[in-house]
Amino acid sequence: MSFLKYDLFSSKFYMNVGGQQIRKGTVFGMLLSILIVGLASTYFIYILYQYFTNGIEPNYREQSFITQQKIDIELKNNLVGFRFEYDVNKSIQQLEAEKNKKYMVFIALFFYFDNDFYQNIQLDIFECTDENLIGFYCLDYSKVSNYTLTLSTIDNIQSQIQVFSYGCLDLDQLKTTIPDNCATQSEIDAIANGINAGQRMKFYTSQYNVTSQKTQINYRNSFVYSIASQYILSTYSAQKQITSIKEGFFVQSQSKFTSPIQYNLQNQVFDRQQALTNIGEGPFIQISVDNG
Numbered sequence: 001m002s003f004l005k006y007d008l009f010s011s012k013f014y015m016n017v018g019g020q021q022i023r024k025g026t027v028f029g030m031l032l033s034i035l036i037v038g039l040a041s042t043y044f045i046y047i048l049y050q051y052f053t054n055g056i057e058p059n060y061r062e063q064s065f066i067t068q069q070k071i072d073i074e075l076k077n078n079l080v081g082f083r084f085e086y087d088v089n090k091s092i093q094q095l096e097a098e099k100n101k102k103y104m105v106f107i108a109l110f111f112y113f114d115n116d117f118y119q120n121i122q123l124d125i126f127e128c129t130d131e132n133l134i135g136f137y138c139l140d141y142s143k144v145s146n147y148t149l150t151l152s153t154i155d156n157i158q159s160q161i162q163v164f165s166y167g168c169l170d171l172d173q174l175k176t177t178i179p180d181n182c183a184t185q186s187e188i189d190a191i192a193n194g195i196n197a198g199q200r201m202k203f204y205t206s207q208y209n210v211t212s213q214k215t216q217i218n219y220r221n222s223f224v225y226s227i228a229s230q231y232i233l234s235t236y237s238a239q240k241q242i243t244s245i246k247e248g249f250f251v252q253s254q255s256k257f258t259s260p261i262q263y264n265l266q267n268q269v270f271d272r273q274q275a276l277t278n279i280g281e282g283p284f285i286q287i288s289v290d291n292g
């Protein structure tokens with residue numbers, strides 16, 4: 001009889017004697033109760049197991065953002081990597097070291113404008129240290145540490161990273177000096193005209209990996225072919241993504257991060273000699289990265 005007190009469905013009734021309130025269970029009620037408690041505990045243990053073996057997907061949401069308000073992308077040293085390749089997977093640095101002469105010179109600028117003024121700040125170029133960018137050049141943003149890659153359509157503010165790839169002997173408004181150990185112009189032109197020659201770009205992206213439940217960094221690859229007679233202007237517009245994540249078992253924590261996720265490319269091609277004469281700028285390739 002005492003087991004019947006485990007019946008969750010026991011009904012109340014009044015004994016006439018003494019007016020005491022007691023509960024009366026039934027065997028059916030008791031079995032039903034054991035079944036329900038058993039099922040609930042098993043399900044709880046199952047969920048707990050799933051949680052600890054990473055079987056429960058966290059709740060996450062990704063959103064690409066287009067707005068007229070200000071959008072900023074943080075300038076990190078590993079945001080953009082680049083190198084000139086004279087053949088498939090062969091960097092110009094390798095050839096320059098081999099031949100002991102220079103073919104290409106890179107100049108990088110940070111360009112900022114708003115309604116009142118614009119400004120060009122030259123950025124230092126260094127060999128990337130990020131393990132994903134070994135053999136590539138990166139940009140040092142320490143001179144522009146109070147800036148971001150920014151776009152505000154409403155306030156007419158924009159900034160841009162610009163990388164110019166010049167032949168060693170070129171001279172224009174921006175490239176005003178010639179290194180001592182340049183190759184000849186015909187050797188340089190032959191390199192720029194190589195069938196697989198051009199500039200390889202790597203662009204930082206990060207996204208949330210549901211399986212590992214971590215932010216995962218990947219690089220987008222892009223390649224711009226060169227031809228000696230042309231000035232190729234490639235503009236990459238970064239698209240930013242906002243990810244919010246809710247995870248945790250008993251207590252859910254919420255986190256949020258933003259990262260560039262996509263880089264849309266627009267190419268323009270000018271005659272190099274004409275650009276030099278008319279605009280005073282004549283690199284082989286100009287890469288511009290903005291926040292579109």
Ligand SMILES: *[C@@H]1O[C@H](CO)[C@@H](O)[C@H](O)[C@H]1NC(C)=O
Pocket residue numbers: 089
């Ligand atoms: C490119 O060359 C490097 C060595 O310079 C090599 O480690 C790498 O595997 C090559 N990549 C491809 C895709 O061939």
Ligand SMILES: *[C@@H]1O[C@H](CO)[C@@H](O)[C@H](O)[C@H]1NC(C)=O
Pocket residue numbers: 146147
């Ligand atoms: C960044 O700092 C420089 C020098 O202090 C200043 O001239 C410039 O206006 C600042 N830019 C922004 C966007 O705050």
Ligand SMILES: *[C@@H]1O[C@H](CO)[C@@H](O)[C@H](O)[C@H]1NC(C)=O
Pocket residue numbers: 209210211212216
């Ligand atoms: C997510 O992370 C897991 C474990 O680290 C890995 O096996 C998987 O390839 C990653 N997913 C993607 C899409 O890279």
